Amino acid sequence: MKKKILYLALDFPNIEKSNNLYTDLMEEFRDNNHDVYVVAPSSEIKDTVISDESGMKVLRVKTSSLLNVNVVKKGIANLLLPKQYLKAIKKHYKNIDFDLIILPTPPITLYKVVSALKKKHKIPVYLILRDIFPQNAIDLGMISKKGAIYKYFRRLEKKLYAISDKIGCMSQGNVDYIKEHNKEVDTSKLHLLRNWQKNQKFKRVEASEIKNKFDLENKFVIFFGGNIGKPQKVENIVALADSFKQNSSVVFYIIGKGTEKDKLITLVQDNKLSNVIIKDFLPRNEYIEMMQIADVGLVSLDENFTIPNMPSKALSYFNMKIPVIALLDENTDFGTWIEDEVKAGFWASAKTPSLLKEKIEFLIDNPDQRKVIGENGNNYFKIHLNPNVAYKTIINSFKNVV
Structure with a gap:
């Protein structure tokens, strides 16, 4: 029965x-x-x-x-x-x-x-x-x-x-x-x-062709997708983007909505950040295309959390074979899990965004290692998640x- x-x-x-x-x-x-x-x-x-x-x-x-x-x-x-x-x-x-x-x-x-x-x-x-x-x-x-x-x-x-x-x-x-x-x-x-x-089924695309479509030729794309609320601490995302504003080849591409969306837009404008693109919505096929051409996927959590959060958006990054980079509170075990067990990315304390900048620069300079890290996440995802x-x-x- x-x-x-x-x-x-x-x-x-x-x-x-x-x-x-x-x-x-x-x-x-x-x-x-x-x-x-x-x-x-x-x-x-x-x-x-x-x-x-x-x-x-x-x-x-x-x-x-x-x-x-x-x-x-x-x-x-x-x-x-x-x-x-x-x-x-x-x-x-x-x-x-x-x-x-x-x-x-x-x-x-x-x-x-x-x-x-x-x-x-x-x-x-x-x-x-x-x-x-x-x-x-x-x-x-x-x-x-x-x-x-x-x-x-x-x-x-x-x-x-x-x-x-x-x-x-x-x-x-x-x-x-x-x-x-x-x-x-x-x-x-x-x-x-x-x-x-x-495991999402999708048609693989030619990255250079899609980057041209989105006017992102020769750009290193840091992607953030999903909820934009208090837990994501948009100030930290902006601080990370600000640290790259002198590097014209790095772009932050953000797609999502939430209670802190307007605050994010205001902070980007106030800091005169031309390296941040914010979208409310993309058709599903274009959203998947965008994730495929992303070089890394960003996770952000408020540094004041005392509880161990495990952001689910990382799974979408695993699925797309892109490394995860994360600004996190120091109480979560998400960062050590990503780095030590899954071996699918890097993290830094949200109190020190500059430390994550160094790890992103490593990924920029080492595309072969980026590919290996992305594959690690995808393999772990298929077996365990x-x-x-x-x-x-x-x-x-x-x-x-x-």
Whole structure:
């Protein structure tokens, strides 16, 4: 008999149009003979709707905007989410007997949904731990550790860990962090669940031809794609670009959106940086072309983080065989993982962007080494960071359940 998987999503695009690591994972469950039921938010629909999408049932719930909005709007939307989800599930999934609940962080407010469903169905819960909230909001100066908001969310966080039967952490640093700061958590729940991504199929392009298309002839392209928010600390990206402004052959090409996008544009203008190109959007084929002609892929994290983050955008760089360069806080194990285990790039403390400049200059001067490093990331990615590995990790954590 097929097992029924309920996935509580925060971001779940229509797979026919786009994908992310969570759609990739649910497709893996589907392909391994599970019935997949998804609950996902949408601020763009008039009413809650359920549909068949790529062999999965997807319940899209009418909600307020949860992404790319200010902290107040996001906070309110997250607080309203549990009631909206429970109402939709009760109406559309009321006759479904689920076998497993899977949910990621963020948000932790879905604890209330999980609690109600676990009580009803008597089934295990698997937590995919990505953001460690509310501590990350403390690190970014968004809330105070002495305030009522922190205390409320901290209680929810503890309840979510308690109700989860297994917790997948994206690095050993994350495992160690939870152990140190949550002594009450049963450590047998914790295990490593690295980020994952499908191996993207795309047509390889001739780099020189595409560079001409984008007016980047004879340029060394430092690429940054994805969210542009507080965690990415745009000031550090600008500082790195500023350190190269005397080198006309180096260009920073940034594609993305987020709450700090306008701030990034202003900083680039104020510093009169002609070596930074910022785009809101490129058609998918052009986005892939741009990533292929990139010489390196940039990751940036705020230096004030006390929690070990593992930026998922690195997987796209691995997929495209481009080295990773990273400005990071000193608490994450992402940098040592990239350099020592994957051997796919270099990192420096976000407190000292000039040290990363030296490593970029090494890559500029050594194109053959750049190619080797890019291949290292791609080989590691194919073996260790694919959705099937994540699927097996989750399934194997439960015996005789799913």
